[in-house]
Amino acid sequence: MTGIQQTVPDNAQAGRRFRAYSAKHLDELTARAGLDDAARLAVRAVATVLPFRTNAYVVDELIDWDAAPDDPIYRLVFPQADMLPHADVQTISSLLAQDAPSGQIRAAAHEVRMRLNPHPAGQLALNIPDLASEPLPGVQHKYPETVLIFPKQGQTCHAYCTYCFRWAQFVDEPDLKMATSSVDRVLDYLRQHPEVTSVLITGGDPMIMGAPVLRRYIEPLLDPSLAHIESIRIGSKSLAYWPQRFVTDPDADDTLRLFEEVQQTGRTMAFMAHFSHPRELQPALVAEAVRRIRDTGTVIRTQAPLIRSINDDPLTWADMWREQTRTGMIPYYMFVERDTGPQDYFAVPLARAHEVFRDAYASVSGLCRTVRGPSMSATPGKIGVDGVVEIAGQKVFVLHLIQARDPRLVGKPFFAQFDPGAVWLSDLRPAFADRFPFDPEDDLPPIWDPPELVPAG
Numbered sequence: 001m002t003g004i005q006q007t008v009p010d011n012a013q014a015g016r017r018f019r020a021y022s023a024k025h026l027d028e029l030t031a032r033a034g035l036d037d038a039a040r041l042a043v044r045a046v047a048t049v050l051p052f053r054t055n056a057y058v059v060d061e062l063i064d065w066d067a068a069p070d071d072p073i074y075r076l077v078f079p080q081a082d083m084l085p086h087a088d089v090q091t092i093s094s095l096l097a098q099d100a101p102s103g104q105i106r107a108a109a110h111e112v113r114m115r116l117n118p119h120p121a122g123q124l125a126l127n128i129p130d131l132a133s134e135p136l137p138g139v140q141h142k143y144p145e146t147v148l149i150f151p152k153q154g155q156t157c158h159a160y161c162t163y164c165f166r167w168a169q170f171v172d173e174p175d176l177k178m179a180t181s182s183v184d185r186v187l188d189y190l191r192q193h194p195e196v197t198s199v200l201i202t203g204g205d206p207m208i209m210g211a212p213v214l215r216r217y218i219e220p221l222l223d224p225s226l227a228h229i230e231s232i233r234i235g236s237k238s239l240a241y242w243p244q245r246f247v248t249d250p251d252a253d254d255t256l257r258l259f260e261e262v263q264q265t266g267r268t269m270a271f272m273a274h275f276s277h278p279r280e281l282q283p284a285l286v287a288e289a290v291r292r293i294r295d296t297g298t299v300i301r302t303q304a305p306l307i308r309s310i311n312d313d314p315l316t317w318a319d320m321w322r323e324q325t326r327t328g329m330i331p332y333y334m335f336v337e338r339d340t341g342p343q344d345y346f347a348v349p350l351a352r353a354h355e356v357f358r359d360a361y362a363s364v365s366g367l368c369r370t371v372r373g374p375s376m377s378a379t380p381g382k383i384g385v386d387g388v389v390e391i392a393g394q395k396v397f398v399l400h401l402i403q404a405r406d407p408r409l410v411g412k413p414f415f416a417q418f419d420p421g422a423v424w425l426s427d428l429r430p431a432f433a434d435r436f437p438f439d440p441e442d443d444l445p446p447i448w449d450p451p452e453l454v455p456a457g
């Protein structure tokens with residue numbers, strides 16, 4: 001092994017064992033934020049519907065308890081009473097107050113969840129591929145060149161974000177979960193699909209898996225029979241929620257060795273780091289974890305959604321992008337909050353989202369302007385909101401497909417009628433056309449044929 005040096009950074013939590021807090025700790029923790037009895041009960045009611053989990057590092061190092069419950073990191077991990085419709089919170093609160101049977105509370109929570117669009121963007125209906133005419137659960141293949149793998153052991157996180165679009169993975173609803181432990185079937189599928197050049201291992205958070213389990217998923221991808229796989233990506237919020245994973249955890253070095261092995265096969269190892277707020281970058285432990293990951297040759301790209309009351313101002317994003325770039329990470333995406341879970345509570349209108357992006361983008365150096373956004377990960381693909389302009393007397397949104405289920409549409413600009421309240425693609429109406437370029441005349445096929453590139457001349 002090269003360059004992986006053990007260090008013990010100056011941080012109170014460095015070297016401590018991971019300690020999770022779950023719903024049973026909620027009352028005690030929300031009391032610390034100064035919530036009264038009724039407010040704490042309402043928060044518990046929300047946490048019967050949506051997942052709650054945090055850990056001692058987030059609680060002790062990241063949250064500013066003097067500012068709670070308005071503190072952005074507090075809001076990032078603690079459910080809010082008004083995240084769900086008032087009537088639902090009232091119903092479940094009164095069941096909790098009466099100490100109703102757990103089955104009755106679970107049934108009420110289930111009923112609310114089913115109204116929250118648990119699998120947005122056709123995740124289950126359109127993106128699960130077939131192998132030998134059988135569905136391949138725990139795998140998504142939406143864009144020809146990229147396959148997503150959801151390892152069974154990676155379907156939890158070091159803490160849960162209140163706005164999580166994958167919330168259905170973490171609640172007591174087995175029918176809603178996407179996961180695979182069948183590495184062999186995934187490999188068979190990849191062998192049959194030479195158009196796939198990139199594999200994204202995602203969750204939950206794959207870094208919740210110990211090094212030996214992570215190796216079971218990554219090492220087989222390095223087989224020479226899969227030479228068409230050019231990059232392996234890991235989507236993770238562990239740098240924000242548990243940076244110890246790369247510095248002082250017992251398997252930190254083994255994990256980094258695995259990253260290094262990927263690089264040594266000539267593939268790119270990419271760590272897609274989720275940071276929601278600049279505070280998450282402040283502990284010295286994070287810079288140390290970033291340094292150790294980068295020392296393996298792994299590239300770190302950063303991404304997060306734009307969330308009302310957590311990071312919906314340009315200064316927050318500019319600070320994040322600057323600090324990320326300073327420590328050698330590459331700003332990659334600002335996403336729009338997706339159409340699932342408590343979207344109504346966290347959504348920022350698209351017009352405002354574009355202003356936040358533009359103002360932040362305008363204030364940072366060219367090195368930070370690797371970032372794209374604001375982008376909606378919707379059924380037809382990733383749609384970037386490029387701005388608001390007036391054309392022929394009509395105010396319109398200018399948009400384009402950054403990524404598309406139909407590759408012929410990638411990069412294609414299009415227009416939508418301006419709507420100051422629109423928060424998602426489904427709120428938009430075409431401008432200067434009677435349909436959007438991706439609106440199908442028939443049903444969407446699962447994956448469209450990629451265009452073939454031929455050498456010029």
Ligand code: SF4
Pocket residue numbers: 156157159160161163164165166167203204205236237274
């Ligand atoms: S870390 Fe990612 S998957 Fe986990 S709760 Fe947050 S947004 Fe969801």
